[in-house]
Amino acid sequence: MAAPACEILHRNMRGLDLPIITIGLVEGDALGGGFEALLSFNVVVAERGTNFGLPETAFGLFPGMGAHCFLSRRLGSARAEQMILSGRSYSAEELYDLGLVHALADPGEGRRVVEDYIRQNRRRHSGHCAIYEASRAVNPLTLDELEAVVDLWADAALRLRDVDLKLMRRLVAAQTRLLAAAAE
DSSP: OHHHHHHHHHHHGGGSSSSSSOOEEEEEEEEEEEHHTTTTTEEEEEETOOEEEGGGGGGTTTOOOTTTHHHHHHHHHHHHHHHHHHHHEHHHHHHHHHHHHHHOOOOHHHHHHHHHHHHHGGGGGHHHHHHHHHHHHHHOOHHHHHHHHHHHHHHHHHHHHHHHHHHHHHHHHHHHHHHHHHHH
């Protein structure tokens, strides 16, 4: 049975099998699964000052929801592995230079930039859809491949050590404190 998250990312990557271009907007940091989900979009618009990262290697895992699959196709396997293994954060500007972010926006202007992007590319929509379809034909990513990576991730999760789990709990607690502070 397919993992629901894999199905969602795969359908998004395929444009829901419709003649559309999927656009992801980043208005805050995209880390771990958030970054992985973002990689399934055809076009990414990010506000300056946002950060992206795959921190899973810090606690003995790897990003298991598609990052390796998507990054390998966009950047090549060596660069994908380098990004994943580094565990570091990347700025929106760095990902723009790598071609993973397609447009940058000033903070608070992301939605306007998305609307501008749509307006500016409206006449070329059919050609853009065909380009993304051709990219999927040249570098196909099957649902089976995404699920195989999830299986590898699950095996790795079962091998976590107590020290890794302790670090994970500290990270969750820190995120919970940040969310609570932001909600105040």
